Amino acid sequence: MKIAGLDIGTTGCKLTVFDEKGQELGKAYRDYPVKRKVGGHEIDVMALLDGVYAVISEMAAQYKDIAAIGVTSFGETFVMTDEDGRPLTPAMLYTDPRGKEECDEIIERLGKKQIAEITGVTAHEMYGLPKLLWQKKHNPEIYEKTKHIFQIEDFVVFALTGNAQIDYSLATRSLVFDIRSLNWNDEILSAFGVDRALYPKTVPSGTDAGVIRKEISEKTSLNKNTHIISISQDQVAACVGAGAFESNTAVDGAGTVQCLTPIFDEIPDVEKMMPGKYVIVPYVIPGKYVTYAFSYTGGALMQWCTQTLAGSEKSAADSRNISVNAYLEEKYAAKRKEEGLECDGPSGMLVLPHFAGAATPYMDTGSKGAVIGLTTDSSVADIYRGCMEGITYEMYLNYKNVKAAGANPQKLHATGGGAHSAVWMQMKADMLDLPITALRTVDAGTVGSAMLTGVATGVFKDIYEAASVMVEKTVTYEPREGYHKKYLESYEKYEQLYNAVRPLV
Numbered sequence: 001m002k003i004a005g006l007d008i009g010t011t012g013c014k015l016t017v018f019d020e021k022g023q024e025l026g027k028a029y030r031d032y033p034v035k036r037k038v039g040g041h042e043i044d045v046m047a048l049l050d051g052v053y054a055v056i057s058e059m060a061a062q063y064k065d066i067a068a069i070g071v072t073s074f075g076e077t078f079v080m081t082d083e084d085g086r087p088l089t090p091a092m093l094y095t096d097p098r099g100k101e102e103c104d105e106i107i108e109r110l111g112k113k114q115i116a117e118i119t120g121v122t123a124h125e126m127y128g129l130p131k132l133l134w135q136k137k138h139n140p141e142i143y144e145k146t147k148h149i150f151q152i153e154d155f156v157v158f159a160l161t162g163n164a165q166i167d168y169s170l171a172t173r174s175l176v177f178d179i180r181s182l183n184w185n186d187e188i189l190s191a192f193g194v195d196r197a198l199y200p201k202t203v204p205s206g207t208d209a210g211v212i213r214k215e216i217s218e219k220t221s222l223n224k225n226t227h228i229i230s231i232s233q234d235q236v237a238a239c240v241g242a243g244a245f246e247s248n249t250a251v252d253g254a255g256t257v258q259c260l261t262p263i264f265d266e267i268p269d270v271e272k273m274m275p276g277k278y279v280i281v282p283y284v285i286p287g288k289y290v291t292y293a294f295s296y297t298g299g300a301l302m303q304w305c306t307q308t309l310a311g312s313e314k315s316a317a318d319s320r321n322i323s324v325n326a327y328l329e330e331k332y333a334a335k336r337k338e339e340g341l342e343c344d345g346p347s348g349m350l351v352l353p354h355f356a357g358a359a360t361p362y363m364d365t366g367s368k369g370a371v372i373g374l375t376t377d378s379s380v381a382d383i384y385r386g387c388m389e390g391i392t393y394e395m396y397l398n399y400k401n402v403k404a405a406g407a408n409p410q411k412l413h414a415t416g417g418g419a420h421s422a423v424w425m426q427m428k429a430d431m432l433d434l435p436i437t438a439l440r441t442v443d444a445g446t447v448g449s450a451m452l453t454g455v456a457t458g459v460f461k462d463i464y465e466a467a468s469v470m471v472e473k474t475v476t477y478e479p480r481e482g483y484h485k486k487y488l489e490s491y492e493k494y495e496q497l498y499n500a501v502r503p504l505v
Helices: 045-062 100-110 112-119 128-138 140-145 152-161 168-174 186-191 214-220 234-241 270-276 299-309 311-319 324-338 380-404 422-432 444-456 463-470 483-494 497-504
Strands: 002-008 012-019 024-031 034-037 040-043 066-073 078-081 148-151 165-167 201-203 207-211 227-233 249-254 258-261 293-295 350-352 370-372 411-415 436-439 473-477
Touching: 002 045, 002 152, 002 234, 002 444, 012 045, 012 444, 024 045, 040 045, 045 066, 045 152, 045 214, 066 152, 066 234, 066 444, 078 128, 078 152, 100 112, 100 128, 100 186, 112 186, 112 270, 128 140, 128 148, 128 168, 148 152, 148 168, 152 165, 152 207, 152 227, 165 168, 165 207, 165 227, 168 201, 168 227, 227 234, 227 444, 234 249, 234 258, 234 444, 258 380, 270 380, 293 380, 299 311, 299 324, 299 380, 311 324, 324 380, 350 380, 350 483, 350 497, 370 497, 380 422, 380 483, 411 422, 422 436, 422 473, 422 483, 444 463
Parallel strands: 002 066, 066 227, 165 201, 249 411, 411 436
Antiparallel strands: 002 012, 012 024, 034 040, 078 148, 207 227, 249 258, 258 293, 350 370, 436 473
């Protein structure tokens, strides 16, 4: 018997198949286009669905006994459909600028604090309700035809099973979900004339939606008894896949986006969460909650540096059959040694990593990146190191904020490509003054999805048994005495960087 995790992103989807012992067997990937223009950012959800069918078909052809598929996806983006789940419009991405005026109206009518108390999020146009109200105002004829409002996970689950359900973590991205009652909030819905019946049933993460429809079995060659499981938003799935279940452990997601995910034993103080725009999300363990403290450019900034600046370095790395990242780390250490300087600790360069705007605690899409401290002696390796430090400083800024709001992690579990860099892991351990354990898996979201799928179908007794099989630790990096203080001296300068740069760009 096989289980699988379907991870749906903004530009592509991936299906990974595991055996009953949690060993990865194979994966398939398809991408799809995103339309970005001045007036809006949209995705064709039928093209997305075609991608889903393609990866399922590819894996089903190789593995005939897939018993269940868990579905996880990105958040916020929703689609308005008819009764049969056919989209009536393209879906607006969270980056779409439409909905700001409607968000202001929501705040004016209900108040920012009351909204946060109910929904666990600070009102922002990225969420579903402002964009839905924009559609209602500008496309009333389409709104009147709407029978379902789906986010991407539940849109796909409905397409596969005909069952309309959404897990709690993704429901929080709608701005109409009550984190205490774990259901849609009638006060918010009635205030804006939105019919509760348009929304799917809310369910805990990891809930079985039933078996696939007959036509999907025929279309994809999946066994007709294959179950589909509603998992969660991708970051929650990654937290599960990192084996983080208690409040003493937070997850360092060192992927394209840098995300710190701490766990709370109860609903944190909303007033302490609001200044940093930190969300409150029900976790897979009843009574526990998580938040996302993140930077839009984690690995994305490192990739920019290597692809844009490190052409000759990449060629040199290729000739030695090592990654350009490892090559640049070596070059930086060698240069420092030649200059009689310490290889570890702050480089003296300051990089504001807002190359795609600022996420928490600013949520400022207009912010820009900056590199401070360049000289004619600066090398690509120096800039690479500075980028690594800038991301880590931004992580520490968020860490301090979530600690002030009540989070109290004593250790980190690190996932993503960045977890394979010993230099970066040690830097984070020193900067945050916490031990950090790197996990073997790069794709914790897919692993977490498969873990919850295995629990839902009886492959594993619970998530703890699933973690014992599927979460593999590699190296733990301990904070070194004296280095935290060195980094703090540089961090105090970094703290001033956003306010210094922002008025200029």
